Amino acid sequence: MNHSENLKKGEKGAWLSIIAYITLAIIKLYIATIGDSAALYADGLNNTTDVIASIAVLIGLKISRKPPDEDHRYGHYRAETVAALFAAFIMMFIGVQVIFDTLKSMIAAEASQPSMLTAWTALGSAVVMFFVYRYNAKLAKRIESSSLNAAAQDNRSDALVSIGAFIGIFGAQFGLFWLDPLAGMVVGIIICKTAWDIFKDATHTLTDGFDEEELELIKNSIVKVPEVIEVVDVKGRVHGNQALIEITILVDPTLNVAESHYITERIEDYLYKKHRITHAHIHIEPYQEK
Secondary structure, eight states: OOHHHHHHHHHHHHHHHHHHHHHHHHHHHHHHHHHTOHHHHHHHHHHHHHHHHHHHHHHHHHHHTSOOBTTBTTOSTHHHHHHHHHHHHHHHHHHHHHHHHHHHHHHHTOOOOOOHHHHHHHHHHHHHHHHHHHHHHHHHHHHTOHHHHHHHHHHHHHHHHHHHHHHHHHHHTTTOTTHHHHHHHHHHHHHHHHHHHHHHHHHHHHTTOOOHHHHHHHHHHHHTSTTOOEEEEEEEEEETTEEEEEEEEEEOTTOOHHHHHHHHHHHHHHHHHHHOOOEEEEEEEEOOOO
16 A cells, blocks of 8 residues: 555544544533533633644645645655644644643632533543544554654544543532642643644654664665665654655775666665665765775
């Protein structure tokens, strides 16, 4: 299955998130209003912003499927990484907002006893988002999609937010009003941590970062090819979920063009079988005795 088909499968996960968020947001905002729950209302508003992040992921996946053109010779795969970066910004904004709101509640010492219907709504929402998270996480891993993985992490964060709301509402029934802000604070920190991890991975990719250990493994694999006398340099960058590798090797200077080309084909086949690398630019230079 090629990368374009994988991206098309990823769109199903993005649509699942969008439908789930819109449905849950409407239900939460309505029940929070009639059940007098600030925690569930904030959770519902959180889901409305998540719709924006999910739409960004969907757009990123669609753009990534576009074929190469005049000014995008390598294709549009990095749109997927940009979408993951955008999702990280949305998640960080939500996380900071959750922390800010809980601190505000703690300082103001606000207390209320919402209806238990709001608690069960929050718990039910957490269960739904957990299943959405599991689906998207498995799909993202199977198709190696960074943006869908970011969406899956956002799904998990939202499940945690709903659990936090449930704990706060449930605790309020027994006069433990401090549980609400405490749970909100922990959830806010978790959301911010998840957003930071996604941001770090996305920026590392967009600035042409590549795992040093993986480069060393690739280099050691190339050295094992009999015709390769020395590996001068190995560079790598990530384009969507595709690794682009540039390699410079030294070979016997008496080899002709056809023989040298055959070596590059062997290396390309080996890299695909060993490391699943589909794009490798191999530069051959003649070996000189020192």
